[in-house]
Amino acid sequence: MRSEEDLVLTMRAAAAQTRLPPDLASGVAGRRRARRVRKRVGAALAAAAVATVIGGISVGTSGQERTVRPAASPSPAIRPSAIRPATEVWPEAVTRIPAVDRPLTALSATEVLLYRDERFEVYDSATGRTRVLGPVPAAPSRVAVGTQYIAWASAQLDLWVLPRQGGQARRVGKAAADVYELAVTDGFLVWSGERAGVYRMPLAGGTPELMPGAGVLRLASWPYAHEWDAAGNVTRIVDLETGRSTRVAVPEGADRWQCGPEWCTGLVNERPIVQRADGSGRRTLPPTLMGYGLWWLLDDRHALYRVHEPDVHQAGVPLAVVYDLATGTMGGVGERTPGVEGGDVGRVQDFPTLFWDAGARFYRHCADRSCEIRTRGGGKEYTVLNVASIRE
8 A cells, every 4th residue: 555655755856856747748858858959069159057957948839929028137146044944934834743744735724634554634733633534445646635625536546535524535436547636626526637638526426527628728726727838838827717717928938937826937047037927027036046846836926946055065054945926035944964965845746835854964875876865863853834824
């Protein structure tokens, strides 16, 4: 059976953490190869800095007209060791749980959903107690949390729900293909798979049906869905409840352009750019911040960026930064071990919940002509940041 360890996505900037389904990912890989060729040719003309982000994605317009806008205004430079910890910036969104449990996502300011021993549990930091919601008959490969139910898809494509307050799990039906994104509403399960298209099924059971007008869309965060171009950039945002459709002003040359209902972020010339979906409010973030993996948007207005500090011996450098796209407020998560360049923050699926072991230290382990970053120490508790609980 799959355990909670298998559900944990440890986000690595140099690894293949991605929300891109295979059909888009294959196009991305081809564009990366093309860019690497262009970079090798250009290397003879100018010295290039060491690449600190995953390879780029060139932009395909897919018939979309792009508006030329003024250059993005730069944000002030920041010193990594001066970034305040997220635990100080947003204390209302922080909780701590025993390190024996790996959190799936935060349910409230004090409650964290756990999956272990083939069951869902909730840990409440206010009481220090864990309560069992119910057994999980089929191990989840994708999990969603709604107001009334926790839903999941199994590796066998079965779709299940369990009351959020606890009870018996119930099989709702079966998907026709792998489930990449999943949501549970008051009356339906909604999901997207490997190919474009958003499907739904009544919670009472039935046959999957393609939602009206959703044949070219991919589910984002309910009720929103995205249309992507061939390069993996979000070009349109659709509210599946109201039918409202918003075209995204994708900057020329953008890589990995990702959006919430209002705010977007991506790379232009390998620098993070932030703007509203309509292109207003555009600004370039300091070179200290880099994209974290391939999808670093946490919710509509918060993103996770990796911190670049070339002095590996500098103390007090966070592993990453949660950045408020609207206000520019930022908070550091985790802390890099002086002398070691690396380390990661935990995140499961695309939930807006981050966790890390503040007592652990990183070290570089090399064997069989390969090296990796490992941890030692810690093991007592995880610090959990529930981005959805941040008050502005």
